[in-house]
Amino acid sequence: MTRRLVVVLVLAAALVAVCAAAWRITWLRGIDVLRQQAAVRADRTATALSDTLERYESLSYLVANHPAVGEALDTGSLAAIARADHYLEDANAHAHADVTYIIRADGLCVAASNWGQPDSFVGAQYRFRPYFVDAIGARVGRFFGIGTVSHVPGYYISQPVYRNGHIVGAAVLKLNLEWFPGTDANEPLFVVDKHGVIFLSSVGAWKYRAVRAVPDAVAASIEQTRQYAGAPINRLPMTPVRALDAADARIVRVGARGASPYYLLAERAVPGPGWQLMTLAPVDSVVDDARNATAAVGFGFISLCLLGFYWRTRRARLRDMVKGRARLQKAYAELNRRVEERTADLSAANAQLQTEVAERSRAERELRAAHAELLQTSKLAALGQMAAGITHELNQPLAALRTFSDNTRVLIERGELADARDNLEAIGALTDRMGKITNQLKLFVGRARPGNARSPVAAALRNALHLLQERLQRVSLQVRMCGPECMLDPQAWTKPCDANGYAPVDLATEQAELAAYCDGLRLEQALINLIANALDALESMAAPRLWIDIDAGSNTVTITVRDNGPGIPVDVLPRLFEPFFTTKETGKGLGLGLAIASSIARDCGGSLSARNEAEGGAAFVLALRRAADSTVAAGSTAAAPPDAARPR
Structure with missing residues (x-):
């Protein structure tokens, strides 16, 4: 059923x-x-x-250029107007137009083809009509309307009438288009x-x-x-x-x-x-045709279904008859076959049971061996991860050292000793930083949580941008720092960047008191990894842009690094923070930058997440605990590296 x-x-x-x-x-x-x-x-x-x-x-152009028309509008004499009346009457009769008339520059009709009729246009004022305004303005006037004298609708064509280079009036031709x-x-x-x-x-x-x-x-x-x-x-x-x-x-x-x-x-x-x-x-005829075609197709389909049902019923009856005869003949043979199959099934089940017991014993031995091998592999992986982390974290300071060294040599050759001294001081600071990195990576390997260390966010961001200044030269950078007070002033959220791509506020003076619970060096490491990751994504973009937003809440400090790059594939997002996982080409990354940044965020009691932006690009959000006694100045805005951090 x-x-x-x-x-x-x-x-x-x-x-x-x-x-x-x-x-x-x-x-x-x-x-x-x-x-x-x-x-x-x-x-x-x-x-x-x-x-x-x-x-x-x-025709209106020819009327406007006739000497009788120009003379009547220019002189205004009765004889000239009479000649113009007869000319317009004759031209209108041959052209089969409704009315042809001429208007003086002040808007008064002085001659018309219907001059002898009771509803003549002569003496009527047309200064308000658009076609008259167009003709006086040296344009061809085109206008459809109801006549003010005859009260008959018509199409008006007007042409300016020139006399000695000056417009003295307009020639108008009225057509009755009611037949059209x-x-x-x-x-x-x-x-x-x-x-x-x-x-x-x-x-x-x-x-x-x-x-x-x-x-x-x-x-x-x-x-x-x-x-x-x-x-x-x-x-x-x-x-x-x-x-x-x-x-x-x-x-x-x-x-x-x-x-x-x-x-x-x-x-x-x-x-x-x-x-x-x-x-x-x-469209009634189309609807009727569609209705008739639909009815024909519907009846045809129903007929085919009925025919198919009859054919299927007849075939089913014949098939049942054949099956009934064959069923009686095969009943005895089927019984013998089932007995033989049951015997064979029992024998196969016994053999399969013995095989499963042997397989289980072998699997237990392999499991114990694999467990021992896994312990050894885990030790080697931890050692390799630690070495790769040191290599990854030292790449940025080493690149900066090379840049400062080259700049110092050029500055010495130029005799700019003050700038060279600044670069040497920066080189000394970077060497100290490399030593601190090797000590701080012990926390990453051992998962040791630091205490309630506090560090200013603006200083950490300034140092990170300073370290990456060479790569930032080709990128349009915009930095924004904002607290809850900025919600009252939308203009404080964004400021335009200068020619080098930096926001016009100094990070050394803005929001200096905004601090987060995180060691300063580890916070710089996390920011360097996030900004460097964004710069890698922007290498193939024609107009690369980078945004860094610092939002200070009552209990948290959120740092968002956004770019307009190609974004993150959906299948990559779940594994983005795994160590040694990377989508870059071989030799361009170890896959540890985001893993280190995520580990730093967790150790400091915060979090690191990633998402794709609706307008394109990717965003990494670093959330940290805000220091209890830190405040945010009202109306603070974007910040940029100090002059010492700009490329020389």
């Missing part, structure tokens, strides 16, 4: 999947065909509209201006409605220019439903929710006036 239920559920799921696939394929194919048809219609319509506007724009969209309500077509307001539409109710929200400033400008004769500009209820692969087409719903139809919207830009032509194609 359970198996049949599973089969029925699987077939039902397959039916749903097949029907869904049939629906999607048919729907996508139909939408693609509809989109191509809509694109052809939109391209054809936009081209026709653009050609019409370009043709009449050329047509009256096909099944596939609506409309044109919107640059503000998103529909001014041409095959659906009359959509005129002067906006396809997107109109800002208050734009609405005020439309009202001021009387572009649409004060008609209220409401939002057309057109809601995007689904985007298509083509950027100029999408599925929209027009009307209130519920029974509102779905359309495929195609857009085309009309060059010149900045209009957008939009066509809507109903």
